[in-house]
Every structure is written in C-alpha cells, then in structure tokens.
Amino acid sequence: MARTGRRRGSPDTREAIVSAARAVFAEHGYDGAAIRAIAARAGVDPALVHHYFGTKEKLFLAVVAAPFDPGEVLPRITGPGTDGFGERLIRALLAVWEDPVRGPAALALLRSALRHDWSARMLREFLTNRVLRRGMQLLEIDPAEAPLRASLVASQIVGLVGIRYALRIEPLASLPVEVVVANVGPTIQRYVTGPLVGRDAVAIAEHLR
Amino acid sequence: MARTGRRRGSPDTREAIVSAARAVFAEHGYDGAAIRAIAARAGVDPALVHHYFGTKEKLFLAVVAAPFDPGEVLPRITGPGTDGFGERLIRALLAVWEDPVRGPAALALLRSALRHDWSARMLREFLTNRVLRRGMQLLEIDPAEAPLRASLVASQIVGLVGIRYALRIEPLASLPVEVVVANVGPTIQRYVTGPLVGRDAVAIAEHLR
DNA sequence: CGAGGAATTCATCTAGCGTTGATTTCAACG
DNA sequence: CGTTGAAATCAACGCTAGATGAATTCCTCG
Known part of the structure; x- marks a missing residue:
C-alpha cells in the first residue's frame, strides 16, 4: 500500500484542487478558507497545493479572477440599445450567479472584497x-452623468446579489430568475435612463441650495 | 518606571477598548481583527481585553450589536405614512451610517455577516x-406582498451601503446625503408602493407562463 | 532498460492567534 | 494606615495556519 509518491494513471489533480478551492473560498471567504481544508476536499496533501x-x-x-470576461457578454446586452437594458442586465447577471462554476467564484470574490x-x-x-465605464460607453450615456x-x-x-446569494433573505x-428580472429590471432602467439629481458637482450644489 | 499594575487616575480604559474594537472590527471584519491589534490600538495589554x-x-x-434599536426610529419614518417613505428611509439609514459610532459598528456587522x-x-x-417585517406592518402593506x-x-x-461604505465606489x-436620498429614494418608494410582479406563488407561476 | 523529471507525500518550521493564571500596582474604605 | 478588590501587565500554553525542503513514487522518452 503505497502512500507517498506519484499517483497512477493521469488524474487531473490540478483541476480537482481548483474546484475544491472554489467551493471552500465561496463558503468561507479568503482567510476563512484553509489550504488544508481545500487540500482535504480535493483528496490531496496540502503541500501539493503550494x-x-x-x-x-x-x-x-x-x-x-479567471471566469470573468465581460468583453463578450457586455456588448451582447448593450447591443440592442437602451430599451429594455435593465432586464437584460439582470438576466445576464443572474445567469452568472446561478452558474455552478462562476457563481461560487463570484461569491468568493465578493466575500473577500468586503x-x-x-x-x-x-x-x-x-x-x-x-x-x-465600458457599459456606459456602449450605451452612449452622457459622460457627465455616466459615473x-x-x-x-x-x-x-x-445589493441584489448580497441578499439573494450571500445573506439569502427570502x-x-x-425567486425564479424571471420574477427577479421583472421586479428589479425597472430599477436598473431608471438608473440608466431616468431622471437624475445632481449629475455633476454644479448640479449637486444647486440641489442642496 | 512602573510597567505593570493598575494605572493612576481613573482612565476609562473599557471605553477605549470598545472604541478601538469598533474601528478594528469595522476595518478587518471579525476574524481579521486581532485582539492583539485592538489592545495595541487602545494602548493596553491584550489580556485586559479578556x-x-x-x-x-x-x-x-x-x-x-449594541447601537441598534430600530424601535424608536422605525415609527418615526413610517409615521407620516407611505408618501415620501423612500426618501425618509434612505435619510435615516444614511444618518446611522454616517454616525461615527454606529457607522463603523454596522460596517463591522455587515463585513462579518458575509x-x-x-x-x-x-x-x-x-x-x-x-x-x-415591522416596517411593512407599520406601513400597512398587503401581507401577501410584504415579504x-x-x-x-x-x-x-x-447595495447602497456596500457600494458607499464598504467598496467605496465613486x-x-x-456624494452628499441629500443627493443620495433624491436618487435612491424613488427606488425604495417603487419597491414599497409600486407595481409588483409575482406577489405570491400563484402570481409567480402565472407570470412565468 | 535506465535516466530524468513531474507528481505526491512527509515531517517540520515559523508566526500568529485566542486564551489563561500568576503577579504587580493602584484606589477606596474603614 | 492596612486591607481588600479592581485594574493592569507578564509570560506562557495550545492551537492552527501557510509555507518549505527533502524524500518517494510514477510516467515518459531515449
């Protein structure tokens, strides 16, 4: 019964580690996740991770950081223009977060970002x-108001992501994705195309007067 | 030069520890905050904290957990009824978060909650x-839609709190409080009094069809 | 078949954590 | 004053973490 040394066959151990790490990071955040725990979950010695x-x-x-490339999805949801953008954004966002790979990764990132x-x-x-910034450009929003x-x-x-996936408040x-889209979409839409208060420093000063 | 033992006078050391703890917890979250760091910030031995x-x-x-008692502020902002509730809520919320005592405490709680x-x-x-729940009751919202x-x-x-106080996205x-109130208030208002999609399970099923 | 390198584990190092018990100083009170 | 108890420090324990380097096993290629 050989315990040390290389394993037989060609098991994709690296991928197993990545997958275990994704889960543990998502569950416990950055420091909360112990390399030992990740290794254990991958059925592997901690030193192998290093x-x-x-x-x-x-x-x-x-x-x-890997599974995020907005370069492809961004043009797709901004393409049809400003109409219905809110719903398209929320739909695309939830698609990422419901994904078994990118969802936990994103949650891990959010957790550790706090x-x-x-x-x-x-x-x-x-x-x-x-x-x-790029989204606003693609939508051709007035640069003064864009930020x-x-x-x-x-x-x-x-907030949506925090409540739905981190805090899990019912x-x-x-809720089904489409119901969330229908309820939250209009908010996004209003933020993008609706009226603004204080679009720049001057306007803010005026609003406060 | 006496190093050990009780200090002269009557310094409010306990309060110093609480204050240091608030800052360190807010900055690093629960486990991130080391008791040793809190003690150092309070100019005190770690054992004293225990x-x-x-x-x-x-x-x-x-x-x-101390500085939160919604029992007083909640009736005040729900009192005038449903009109203008969104703005009153955001204003009261920001008052808490801008407060030098309750703000960091709340941030610490949010950080560790994730x-x-x-x-x-x-x-x-x-x-x-x-x-x-209590807010919805005070506003007399239809119980089927309230959750x-x-x-x-x-x-x-x-989300507002996360962006403004944790992630600090510009x-x-x-932004001045009143500008935030003017922009975000209407969103709250819409969520409370505006049209809903899928107010209950039946309606959700219908909306999905 | 033999050598080299990649994969894997083992034992161990160091550093930091929360916590504890003994010990010392000070303030308050009779 | 002398005593008592609170305030404060010191030194250390036990634990767990991330990291390291040597040792072992296996695959691959000549």
Whole structure:
C-alpha cells in the first residue's frame, strides 16, 4: 500500500484542487478558507497545493479572477440599445450567479472584497473600469452623468446579489430568475435612463441650495 | 518606571477598548481583527481585553450589536405614512451610517455577516423580523406582498451601503446625503408602493407562463 | 532498460492567534 | 494606615495556519 509518491494513471489533480478551492473560498471567504481544508476536499496533501500554485493568494486569483470576461457578454446586452437594458442586465447577471462554476467564484470574490483592501481594490477596479465605464460607453450615456448612473446601477446589483446569494433573505433568495428580472429590471432602467439629481458637482450644489 | 499594575487616575480604559474594537472590527471584519491589534490600538495589554469582555465573540457582540434599536426610529419614518417613505428611509439609514459610532459598528456587522454563518443568521433575523417585517406592518402593506417588497427594499439598502461604505465606489461614496436620498429614494418608494410582479406563488407561476 | 523529471507525500518550521493564571500596582474604605 | 478588590501587565500554553525542503513514487522518452 503505497502512500507517498506519484499517483497512477493521469488524474487531473490540478483541476480537482481548483474546484475544491472554489467551493471552500465561496463558503468561507479568503482567510476563512484553509489550504488544508481545500487540500482535504480535493483528496490531496496540502503541500501539493503550494506545488501547483505557489501561494494562497495566487491560488485565489487563479480560481476567482479567471471566469470573468465581460468583453463578450457586455456588448451582447448593450447591443440592442437602451430599451429594455435593465432586464437584460439582470438576466445576464443572474445567469452568472446561478452558474455552478462562476457563481461560487463570484461569491468568493465578493466575500473577500468586503474584508481585504487588496481584494476590494481589485473588485472596484474591475467593476469601475472594465464593466461600468465600458457599459456606459456602449450605451452612449452622457459622460457627465455616466459615473453617477453607473454607481447607482452597481448599488442595486451588489445589493441584489448580497441578499439573494450571500445573506439569502427570502423570498428574494429563491425567486425564479424571471420574477427577479421583472421586479428589479425597472430599477436598473431608471438608473440608466431616468431622471437624475445632481449629475455633476454644479448640479449637486444647486440641489442642496 | 512602573510597567505593570493598575494605572493612576481613573482612565476609562473599557471605553477605549470598545472604541478601538469598533474601528478594528469595522476595518478587518471579525476574524481579521486581532485582539492583539485592538489592545495595541487602545494602548493596553491584550489580556485586559479578556479581563473585561471574557471572549472575543462577547466583545464583538458588545461592540456591534449594541447601537441598534430600530424601535424608536422605525415609527418615526413610517409615521407620516407611505408618501415620501423612500426618501425618509434612505435619510435615516444614511444618518446611522454616517454616525461615527454606529457607522463603523454596522460596517463591522455587515463585513462579518458575509463570512460567518452565525453572524449572517444574526443579521438576517435582525433585518427580517425586527426591521423589515415591522416596517411593512407599520406601513400597512398587503401581507401577501410584504415579504417580497421588503426583500427588494433590503437589496437596494444593502447595495447602497456596500457600494458607499464598504467598496467605496465613486461618485456614490462621497456624494452628499441629500443627493443620495433624491436618487435612491424613488427606488425604495417603487419597491414599497409600486407595481409588483409575482406577489405570491400563484402570481409567480402565472407570470412565468 | 535506465535516466530524468513531474507528481505526491512527509515531517517540520515559523508566526500568529485566542486564551489563561500568576503577579504587580493602584484606589477606596474603614 | 492596612486591607481588600479592581485594574493592569507578564509570560506562557495550545492551537492552527501557510509555507518549505527533502524524500518517494510514477510516467515518459531515449
């Protein structure tokens, strides 16, 4: 009964580690997730994790940052223009979060973003530059209003995701996707195309007077 | 130069510890916050923290769960009825979060809720039973629709707070309170009094058909 | 078949955590 | 004053974490 050394066959151990890490990170957040726990879940020695990924942070980035490429999905939902954008956005968003691979990864990222400066910065830059700014450009929103509209959209998105997938408050947590889309979509729509208060510094000063 | 033993005068060390704990918990979340760090920030030996509070969890609860009593503020914002409720809610919410004591405490609670089951359960029950349900009752919302409306409201609230105070995405992060109120208030208003899709199971099934 | 390298484990190091018990200093009270 | 108890520190324990380096097994290719 050989306990040490290489295994027989060609088991995709690396993928097993990634998958285990995704689950444990999603469940416990960054520091909450122990490499030992990940290794155990993958049926593997903890040292092997370091052998493949070097450090815990690199493992996290490999697992979590990978499945996000807004470059493809963004044009698809902004393409048809500003009409019905709210519903399309929520639908696409929920598609990511219901996905068994990208959902947990996203949850892990959100969890750790609320704890680590480096992670929060990462998520903020990702959202701000790669998603929100580009989305507003594709929709041809007035650049003076775009940042405010974008951060309002972000607030509803983060909240929806937090309530439905992290805090799991009912009934939002187990509502069918299309019902969520129908209820939250209009909010997004209003943030994107509706009236704004304080579109820039001057307008804000005026509104406060 | 005496290093050990009781200090001269009557310094309010306990309060110093509470205050330091609030800051560190808010910044790093529950496990991220080291008792040693809290003690250092309070200019005190780590053992003294245990002397006063016994355990880390008790310290957390003492620091974080204390400043929340919706019993007083809730009737005040639901009192004038359903008109303008959205703006009043956001205004009251931001008042809590801008407060130098309750703000960090709330942030600490939110941060740790995204990591610990016990903490998430705590926050969920607090929000669900003590805030949302009672608020809906005071507003005399149709009980069949109340839970869905409440969780939609919660989603916008959590998102706003997350973006503004945790993720700090601009411009929402540094917008004056009244501008936020004017922009987000209507969303709350719509969730409370606006049209709903799928108010109950039957309606949901119909909407999906 | 033999050598080299990749895969895997083992034992161990170091650092930090929460917690504890003994010990010292100070304030209050008779 | 002398005593008592609270306030505060010190030193240490036990635990768990991430990381490391050597050792072992297996696959691959010449």
